Amino acid sequence: MCASDSTPKRGPARYIPLLVILCVALVGGFVFRDWLTFETLRQNRETLLAFRDQNFVGLAAGFVAVYVGIVAFSLPGAAVTSMTGGFLFGLIAGTALNVTAATIGACAIFLAARWGLGAYLTARLEASEGRVKRLKEGLRENEISVLFLLRLVPAVPFFVANLLPALVGVKFRNFVLTTALGIIPGAIVYTWIGVGLGEVFDRGGTPDLSLLREPHVLGPILGLCILAALPIVINTLRGRKGF
Template sequence: MTNPTEPTQHPLLRRLPLIAIAAAAVLGAIYLRDYLSFEALRDNREALIAFRDANYVLTVLAFIAAYVVIVAFSLPGATIATLTGGFLFATFPGALFNVTGATIGAVLIFLAARWGLGDRLGAKLEGSDGAVKRIKDGIDENQWSMLFLIRLVPAVPFFVANLVPAFLEVPLYRFVVSTFLGIIPGAVVYTSVGAGLGEVFARGETPNLGIIFEPHILLPILGLCLLAALPIVIKAVSARKGA
């Protein structure tokens, strides 16, 4: 119950972070697409390598900060950023830097969505009846599995996987753990592609970004998806037998 002596925040104030993110995403799509592109990385690769060699720690910090901004504001170029992490820092520790930046950015947009809409939307879903309530209860009962699934399935957009948990009252620590661990397989794949960009640049080609759908890559990821879904299947079977 709300304390009448406590000041209430205007709904618009609570939504300001989400409004800022939406505005930044639109402006970024219009003005930054040419700067956060494979061509920009190719044309500036020598300058980036020279700066990294002279200022390694600063480059790492600047790279992670840039990745956080790209994810938090849903700017174009997350895939290029991942490739850049591999190009500058090799598969490891490049994958670690990519996962760290992506996780921090995801947490920021998760918190903005929860602060702006999550609490009220979660309360409405909890108080609803029928199919909507059953769906929410099903997700609540299998949060860990669902969180890992939406991270592992390549077809789920990253920003969707950031927003949905915020609206379903997922605890922050679960979101952080499932995001960090769940994006590792895909991050390692694309970081390894970035690590080989030197040869790609030398041949005048573009990287194969569809590599994650190659059978030798996709099948292990689908195996992880099935493993994450196993608790849901077991619960469903047990419930059916109990009925």
């Protein structure tokens, strides 16, 4: 069977999910860029805290739903939302809610991309030869390590780490596992900053995000990056030595 026979047909309907995400992301970028901000949180803090005290579960569910939508449609405000989780729910509950929402949203955009363009590209990769085939085999051998690196390296945008794996055909279970675990370090940092937002607002200040560049924050994350990269390096060296 030739490669063209094994490649899924690209019916227009398969691209609807990605087109919807793209349209919502473009519109949302203009509509929500001035809404999901620290100033909005400052203005509504008393209302949110009062509602939390009256209906903790309801606010937590609403928070998760909003965060899932932000991630699934790559809308602006994910960092502010993460800190809001810490401000409203504290470090432990806030981190748990942030990780849960971000993971669900990431899975949603992954599946949308996989169902559409990703299925076609995956089939083309499976039928490829030469250098592309070697790259594909290398990815399969180090899939979990590569996915962890995408999550841990601060320079990789979150939406890229959501879309790229879907387009190259990684296993969904590996994507879910590495997403849920790989975003925990960053989630803790953002949530921790959010826990102190109340004091910042009381002083009339603005959150200091320079903490994200401090050595005691970046150091552990870069250490995790090195650990995630070790299996890739070891497998590469073993392949070159032939054992």
